[in-house]
Amino acid sequence: xxxxxxxxxxxxxxxxxxxxxxxxxxxxxxxxxxxxxxxxxxxxxxxxxxxxxxxxxxxxxxxxxxxxxxxxxxxxxxxxxxxxxxxxxxxxxxxxxxxxxxxxxxxxxxxxxxxxxxxxxxxxxxxxxxxxxxxxxxxxxxxxxxxxxxxxxxxxxxxxxxxxxxxxxxxxxxxxxxxxxxxxxxxxxxxxxxxxxxxxxxxxxxxxxxxxxxxxxxxxxxxxxxxxxxxxxxxxxxxxxxxxxxxxxxxxxxxxxxxxxxxxxxxxx
Amino acid sequence: xxxxxxxxxxxxxxxxxxxxxxxxxxxxxxxxxxxxxxxxxxxxxxxxxxxxxxxxxxxxxxxxxxxxxxxxxxxxxxxxxxxxxxxxxxxxxxxxxxxxxxxxxxxxxxxxxxxxxxxx
Numbered sequence: 073x074x075x076x077x078x079x080x081x082x083x084x085x086x087x088x089x090x091x092x093x094x095x096x097x098x099x100x101x102x103x104x105x106x107x108x109x110x111x112x113x114x115x116x117x118x119x120x121x122x123x124x125x126x127x128x129x130x131x132x133x134x135x136x137x138x139x140x141x142x143x144x145x146x147x148x149x150x151x152x153x154x155x156x157x158x159x160x161x162x163x164x165x166x167x168x169x170x171x172x173x174x175x176x177x178x179x180x181x182x183x184x185x186x187x188x189x190x191x192x193x194x195x196x197x198x199x200x201x202x203x204x205x206x207x208x209x210x211x212x213x214x215x216x217x218x219x220x221x222x223x224x225x226x227x228x229x230x231x232x233x234x235x236x237x238x239x240x241x242x243x244x245x246x247x248x249x250x251x252x253x254x255x256x257x258x259x260x261x262x263x264x265x266x267x268x269x270x271x272x273x274x275x276x277x278x279x280x281x282x283x284x285x286x287x288x289x290x291x292x293x294x295x296x297x298x299x300x301x302x303x304x305x306x307x308x309x310x311x312x313x314x315x316x317x318x319x320x321x322x323x324x325x326x327x328x329x330x331x332x333x334x335x336x337x338x339x340x341x
Numbered sequence: 342x343x344x345x346x347x348x349x350x351x352x353x354x355x356x357x358x359x360x361x362x363x364x365x366x367x368x369x370x371x372x373x374x375x376x377x378x379x380x381x382x383x384x385x386x387x388x389x390x391x392x393x394x395x396x397x398x399x400x401x402x403x404x405x406x407x408x409x410x411x412x413x414x415x416x417x418x419x420x421x422x423x424x425x426x427x428x429x430x431x432x433x434x435x436x437x438x439x440x441x442x443x444x445x446x447x448x449x450x451x452x453x454x455x456x457x458x459x460x461x
Contacts, residue, residue, distance in 0.1 A: 177345045181458065
């Protein structure tokens, strides 16, 4: 994994794709035709075979492409998309990074078996060490180079907070990918390390409960894009109206983007 | 039998998974369902609708529960909704359940220790 990530240095032009996967998360960082990092490889848990097939067939891996996958946390709508991959697609995966504690369910076991059967290197990250930046679980930096920072949560019993957060820094922009994490912890532990960049933010938890979004804190950043990956048919009531209002206030004239059956959101950087 | 709470929505919908498919198979036989177990079907998510729990004593995502037979005796089962024989079937769900009990359930009393996969 380290060699793969280390090779991704001095990135200049990338494409961010937030796939429209119903109420789930599937985000790609495409670096030309050679390399792709997928942060969360999920889909709506109510997806049917045809929907999953359509998603994975539409990924269009190139012949020489190498793929790295990061699973933010072990919530099924963040990882089960892998069940739709063909053997050829699975062969292109150079590694998968995920949190260490995997709930011992039949569904997660299907994923682990798929990974093992195709001999895909699986790197499981243990909890980070607390630095005292906030109460309760924190996010501490696990790995970095010029373009990528990987954060790992410290000990927590919360499935959503037991996760991996990634920031991609390209051309003075920072793409923040954070699964279902918490606004306060993201701000205090991650974002304050990189305050000068223009932020492209895929909202945590499909715009649902991610704790308080403090507009005084987040208003100090340059927030240039916000994307919400969700489908309005979800039974959680995501996204929350209060979150949407705060986000729109922070963005000003610029509107947030959403998947919600509108297709993939694609941003060239 | 052990079940994992994958998702809830605080409006009576709960999604459960199981530890092992063999556990679900045994549970299926024990319930004496009229629909026979299909060995080809590896799906294991179960949705429970209309579930009513005592306030603050309900299921929580990410936790494990040892649910007794008595709970399931107050449920009816829809084998058609996620049938394996459907032309375009659900990727994850196997069974839809309707809770028909009159009393709110102390689901927290079923909570048990979490199970994690052991790895090298």
